[in-house]
Amino acid sequence: MYAMQYRITLPADYDMNVIRHRVETKGPLLDDFPGLGLKAYAISERGVDGATVNAYAPFYLWAAPDAMHRFLWGPGFQGLVQDFGRPVVEHWPGLALARGRAAAAVPRAATRHTETVPAGADPAGAVEGAVQELRRRADADGVHSTAVAIDPRGWELVHFTLWEHAAPRAEPGDRYQVLHLSAPGLDALPEGRQW
Structure with a gap:
């Protein structure tokens, strides 16, 4: 499993209905893309x-x-590149995936939380802790699915969670609205550890 995200920051006065229309018209094009587990069309x-x-x-x-x-x-x-320019595309080896109790629902929100593995910490222990946290998060009310990945270049863990409704206020990280979910291969992605 591989995780990927790009974030295109838009002007403060940008009409976000332009993005909503883009997702409404183009989002379904990936609903059957071979090899795609899921794409959450997220906006802030x-x-x-x-x-x-x-x-x-x-x-x-x-x-x-x-x-x-x-x-x-x-x-x-x-x-997308023609319309918005070439964004930085972050991508990470996936560590684990878990489906939550709301996996049958259509997610409407997402969170992304990152944490750096401290320089003196054992990376294997940090990864194991992140996998345990993933299991805890998957049991929370309203979780559709949750994944954790790692950037071994900077030793940064990335936690991404889809929520049936808004994420709890206490949930750390960036918060997004999810306008559409393309998930042609979500059921085929193995749950749990990816090694």
């Missing part, structure tokens, strides 16, 4: 749920890197 809207900026920030889980490459070098992503 300035002044909504604590967001300080407008942003389009979709998050992906891929079954394998070849599917991710087909998307990045294909017409869908090239259209």
